[in-house]
Amino acid sequence: MLALVSPALLVILLLIVLPVGWLAWQSIYHDGFTLENYRRIFTEDIYWRSFALTFEISLAVTLIALLLGYPVAYLANSVPKGWSILILALVVLPFWTSVLVRAYAWLALLQRTGVINQLLRYLDVISEPLALVHNTFGTVVATVHILLPFMVLPLYATMQKIPGDLMQAGASLGASPSLTFARVFLPLSLPGVLAGCTMVFVLCLGFYITPELLGGGRTVMVSMLVSRNVELYNQFGAASAVAVVLLVSVLLIFVAVSRFISLDRILGQK
Amino acid sequence: MTMKRNSGFGYTLLGAIALGGTAAHAAEQITFVSQGGAYQQAQTVAILDPSAKKLGITINQDSIPDAWPAIKTQVGSGKPIWDVVDTPTGYCLRGGEQGLIEKLDFSKIPNAAAMPEAYRSPYSVSYEFYSSVLAYSQKTFPKDAPNSWVDFWDVKKFPGRRALRNHPIATLEAALMADGVAPDKLYPLDVDRAFKKLEEIKPNITVWWTSGAQSAQLLNDGEVDMEMAWNGRVSAVAKEGAKVAFTYNQGILQSTSLCILKGAPNLDTAVKFLNEAVDPVHQANLPLQIDYGPGNPKAFETNVIKPERAAQLPSEPANAAKQALMSYAWWSSPAGEAAEKRWASFMQK
Numbered sequence: 193m194l195a196l197v198s199p200a201l202l203v204i205l206l207l208i209v210l211p212v213g214w215l216a217w218q219s220i221y222h223d224g225f226t227l228e229n230y231r232r233i234f235t236e237d238i239y240w241r242s243f244a245l246t247f248e249i250s251l252a253v254t255l256i257a258l259l260l261g262y263p264v265a266y267l268a269n270s271v272p273k274g275w276s277i278l279i280l281a282l283v284v285l286p287f288w289t290s291v292l293v294r295a296y297a298w299l300a301l302l303q304r305t306g307v308i309n310q311l312l313r314y315l316d317v318i319s320e321p322l323a324l325v326h327n328t329f330g331t332v333v334a335t336v337h338i339l340l341p342f343m344v345l346p347l348y349a350t351m352q353k354i355p356g357d358l359m360q361a362g363a364s365l366g367a368s369p370s371l372t373f374a375r376v377f378l379p380l381s382l383p384g385v386l387a388g389c390t391m392v393f394v395l396c397l398g399f400y401i402t403p404e405l406l407g408g409g410r411t412v413m414v415s416m417l418v419s420r421n422v423e424l425y426n427q428f429g430a431a432s433a434v435a436v437v438l439l440v441s442v443l444l445i446f447v448a449v450s451r452f453i454s455l456d457r458i459l460g461q462k
Numbered sequence: 463m464t465m466k467r468n469s470g471f472g473y474t475l476l477g478a479i480a481l482g483g484t485a486a487h488a489a490e491q492i493t494f495v496s497q498g499g500a501y502q503q504a505q506t507v508a509i510l511d512p513s514a515k516k517l518g519i520t521i522n523q524d525s526i527p528d529a530w531p532a533i534k535t536q537v538g539s540g541k542p543i544w545d546v547v548d549t550p551t552g553y554c555l556r557g558g559e560q561g562l563i564e565k566l567d568f569s570k571i572p573n574a575a576a577m578p579e580a581y582r583s584p585y586s587v588s589y590e591f592y593s594s595v596l597a598y599s600q601k602t603f604p605k606d607a608p609n610s611w612v613d614f615w616d617v618k619k620f621p622g623r624r625a626l627r628n629h630p631i632a633t634l635e636a637a638l639m640a641d642g643v644a645p646d647k648l649y650p651l652d653v654d655r656a657f658k659k660l661e662e663i664k665p666n667i668t669v670w671w672t673s674g675a676q677s678a679q680l681l682n683d684g685e686v687d688m689e690m691a692w693n694g695r696v697s698a699v700a701k702e703g704a705k706v707a708f709t710y711n712q713g714i715l716q717s718t719s720l721c722i723l724k725g726a727p728n729l730d731t732a733v734k735f736l737n738e739a740v741d742p743v744h745q746a747n748l749p750l751q752i753d754y755g756p757g758n759p760k761a762f763e764t765n766v767i768k769p770e771r772a773a774q775l776p777s778e779p780a781n782a783a784k785q786a787l788m789s790y791a792w793w794s795s796p797a798g799e800a801a802e803k804r805w806a807s808f809m810q811k
Contacts, residue, residue, distance in 0.1 A: 238807045304623065305684045326669045326685075409628040409670025412810055424803060426534070426556075 212439070215432035222429050229433035239417065239434070243441075246414045249328065249403075250396040253335045254343075257392050258385065260336070261343035265384075268344075269351040276348075283344045291338055295405040298334040299325060302406075326408025334402050339395055343388040350384025351377075383453050390449045394442050414438050490731045491520035496548040497718075498525030504751035505548075512747070513738040519731055529553065533723060537562040542723040545732040546739075548589050551790040552631075554721035558585030559794065564722040564729065571737040577758055580787055586719035587740055588757035590748060593715050593776035593785060594632035597681060597696040597708035598688040608688055610712050611640035615659070617666050622687030624663070625680050628670035630805040631793060632714040633660070635786055636690060639712050645786035653801045657808055670809065681706050693776050694753040713785040715776055717757060749775050 219229050233239045268279040286294065301307050302325035309321040324330055354377060362372035400415040407413075414434060421431040494510065496502045502525050514521045526532055529549040536542040537557075547554075557563035563585045568575040574587040581588040596614055598607050599622075608620045614636070626633055634656040635648055641659045643652075668686055671677045677691040682699045696708045720739060722732045738744065745756035746766035755777030756762070762772055762779060772778045776785070792798050 236807075238810050241810050299679075303683060303685050323668075404672060405676070408668065409672065409809060412806070417806075420806060422531070424806075426530070 215428065216436050218427075218429040219433035219436050220429075222427060226429075229429050230437075232430070233433055233437055238412075242412050242414050242417050243437075245328075245412065246397055249332060249335070249411070249413065250393050252332050253339060253396045254389050254393045256332070256336045257340050257343040258389060261340055261347055261388065262381075262385070265344050265347035265351055268348050280344070280348065283341050286337065287341055291401055292405075294338060295334055295402050298330065298337070298406060302330050302333070325406050326410075328407065328411050330406040330408075331403045331411050334406050335396055335399055338402065339392045342391040342395060346387040346391065347381065347384040350381055350387070354380045386449060386453050390445065394445060397438060397442060490518070490728065491522060492545040492726075492728045492731050492735055493522045493524060493543060494546045494548070494735070495524045495526060495529060495544050497527055497529075501752060501754070504748060504754075508747035508751050509739055509744045512744055513735060513741075517731075517734055517738055519735065521735070530557075533557055533562055537724050540725070542725055543727065544723050545726040545728050546720055546722055546735060548718050548720055551583070551586055551588070551717050551719040551788075552794050554586035554719045555583055555790050555794045557721065558583070562724050564724050564726065566722070566736070567733070570733050571740075573737050573740045573742070573758065576760065577740065581717075581757065581759070583719070583791070586721040587736060588717045589720045589739065590757050591715055591717045591755040591775075591777035591782075593693045593710065593713040593755075594627070594636070594690050595693050595696065595708040595710060595713040595776075596636075596688065597691045597706060599681065599684060599686075600705040600707050601684065602687040607707065607709075609709050611636045612642070614688060614690075615640040615663050617663075620688070623668040623685070624666055625669040625671055625677065625686040625689035626663075626667055627677070627690055628672045628809065630801050632716065632788065633690065634801060635714045635788070636712070637663075639786065645712055645784075648786050649789040649792045650795075650797060651792065651801065653797070653804070656801075657804065660808065697753045697774070710776065710781045711784050713776065713781075714788055715782055715785040716788045717790075719757070 220226065222228075264279065264283060268276040268283075271279070299306070303309070304321040306324070308324060309318075312318045313321065324333075358376050358380070359372050362376045363369070367375065398415050399413060400419075403411045403413045404416060415438075418431045418434050421434060422428060424430070496505060502523070506523070510521050510523065524544065529547050530553050532544075533547065533549075533553070536544060554563055558565065565584050566574070566582075566587070568582075571587065574582055577588065596608060596611065600607070602622050603620070608614055608616075613620055614624065626636075634651055634653065637656040637659040638648055638651060639645060640663075641655060669676075669680055669689075671680060671689070674692055674695045677689060678695045678699050680686045680689060681691065681696065682702070682704045691708070693708060693710075693713070696706060700706050720736055722729065722736065726732050740758045742756075742758055742760040742764050743766060745758040746761035746764045748754060748756055748761075749767055749771065753774070755775035756767075757777070759777065759779065759782075761767065767775070773781070775781065793802075
């Protein structure tokens with residue numbers, strides 16, 4: 193067994209563990225040991241603000257993705273097989289388009305002269321174009337679009353494993369469909385909810401291209417601080433310290449979540 | 463100091479192959495690095511190929527959008543492979559101070575020695591000029607267009623959406639000019655005053671752009687009515703038929719420069735090339751290929767550039783006189799670096 197996975201382990205070691213370790217090392221070593229890079233992060237308030245904003249955006253994206261994704265997964269779970277494949281295909285389809293292309297597509301939709309503003313003005317709903325992009329709003333919309341599959345797929349996988357008999361049992365005991373849903377189906381789907389939310393939240397923490405293109409320069413997420421610090425301090429340590437703090441926060445989130453649900457489940461197994 | 467152009471690597475090889483013929487009998491060679499794309503292609507035609515021919519050397523080309531990290535790593539390793547780099551002037555100065563760039567002996571570079579002092583430094587020679595200008599939509603402003611940074615700041619007289627670059631370089635200069643500082647009296651920059659003036663316009667800035675392509679898209683799509691942008695980007699959008707224009711008045715004249723890596727493998731040939739690359743005639747050929755101005759102002763005396771073409775270029779003497787010449791020495795000083803660090807907290811507030 194070990195022989196079979198060792199090439200994969202080697203690749204991970206060479207391409208992930210070593211470079212990340214090297215970056216972490218650089219963040220504390222520059223002509224001698226230094227915690228300067230970390231002192232900066234914990235004392236200058238731009239870092240704090242950026243981390244706070246990143247967590248706020250990630251939270252908003254996660255909640256919206258859950259509200260949009262749960263009904264989709266529920267529908268896919270309750271229709272005949274052929275239909276569910278179609279629904280899931282529609283969810284996954286945008287996956288094969290580059291994130292960059294999708295960001296530009298949202299720009300074309302949301303900007304002042306974009307499709308949505310033109311339409312609303314044509315219909316006389318608004319007289320002045322709405323500020324839909326180059327701000328946090330545009331960033332959140334596009335990020336939800338990109339991350340939605342990561343919500344729907346774990347939800348669907350979990351729902352698939354809820355035995356239909358349980359709902360029938362609830363009905364036979366006289367519960368209305370909405371009561372069966374609230375008391376039986378919903379609690380059983382919670383592991384999927386937690387898995388989907390964790391995936392979306394964690395992936396969102398590291399988003400770069402979308403806020404860069406759609407944030408108008410004001411939405412400074414943590415990943416943007418990484419690139420900014422390379423330019424500003426001319427040493428990788430200043431940037432890798434930011435990356436290390438982000439990595440540690442992600443690990444802490446996984447540890448916290450794993451107290452409630454096994455990690456295999458978050459990553460789509462079982 | 464983000465790069466202003468797209469990169470491309472394909473023609474690097476082409477260039478090397480094309481020059482292969484001269485390589486057979488020419489022992490001398492250098493490796494020259496620029497930023498790629500149409501810009502490096504234009505140099506190849508105007509400057510690099512003619513220089514190689516005249517000097518009888520081989521110029522191997524490489525390209526990288528941001529040379530600074532590579533300069534640090536190569537010189538740091540003790541065995542650089544590049545000789546001459548074309549990079550924003552600030553990097554040449556900073557590199558010089560950090561011992562990464564060779565100090566130049568101008569007695570061996572007569573073409574550069576003849577250039578105005580503001581166009582060179584102990585470590586570098588201006589290679590080409592571009593400008594951060596005030597660009598606007600002619601749809602929004604068919605007449606009485608904004609013509610100065612004072613106008614740009616005047617949201618009552620010139621209503622409309624605005625964009626600035628998400629970077630302090632040139633933006634602080636514009637803010638000070640908006641506050642009434644004369645273009646030739648900017649340095650050392652009054653950073654507090656500049657940020658205060660920027661706070662004033664901040665609520666009216668729709669987008670803080672980060673790349674040249676983005677600034678072009680904003681103007682082209684009518685997403686903003688006026689913005690600071692690089693002259694080459696605006697003229698490219700105009701050429702494609704968009705109703706946009708710009709003024710050189712109060713533009714900020716910026717340059718990239720040539721500098722030589724410390725311990726370059728072909729130092730003597732590199733110095734020879736440096737002299738040849740800023741030769742007025744080669745330099746005059748550059749703006750015939752692309753919308754950038756020659757680094758050597760003598761190029762305008764060669765009659766290679768037609769007067770109507772010269773009038774479009776950022777470094778043409780009459781245009782240059784209307785603009786502020788960026789002081790890279792100030793930006794790489796401690797005060798300049800502090801201003802650069804202050805930018806992020808300004809953006810987030």
